[in-house]
Amino acid sequence: MRGNGGVYTAADAGRTISVEAGGRFDLVLNSNPSTGYHWKLAQAPDGDIVRLYHNDYTTDSPGTIGGGGHETWTFRAASPGSTTIQMQYVAPDGQRIARELTYQIIVH
Numbered sequence: 001m002r003g004n005g006g007v008y009t010a011a012d013a014g015r016t017i018s019v020e021a022g023g024r025f026d027l028v029l030n031s032n033p034s035t036g037y038h039w040k041l042a043q044a045p046d047g048d049i050v051r052l053y054h055n056d057y058t059t060d061s062p063g064t065i066g067g068g069g070h071e072t073w074t075f076r077a078a079s080p081g082s083t084t085i086q087m088q089y090v091a092p093d094g095q096r097i098a099r100e101l102t103y104q105i106i107v108h
């Protein structure tokens with residue numbers, strides 16, 4: 001758990017994430033960029049309420065070609081309000097959607 005917001009996965013999609021203003025929270029999503037598929041923000045949150053702080057990829061099996069891992073998307077809660085984050089796992093062309101996740105965010 002980082003900050004006061006927590007760590008959320010695909011299993012948490014559709015749920016409401018509550019976080020204090022100034023806090024951070026992570027979306028940790030399984031990914032395998034060796035296939036060309038990757039996560040992207042389909043609907044960015046309202047930047048007055050929540051801002052993307054950082055995102056990166058970590059392999060689950062270093063040294064293994066084609067091994068998967070996870071992408072960690074870290075957000076910072078800027079000010080009170082509510083917004084939505086919509087993530088899409090897209091094909092290499094960036095158009096075909098393999099999976100879509102939506103998170104409701106409330107900042108206190």
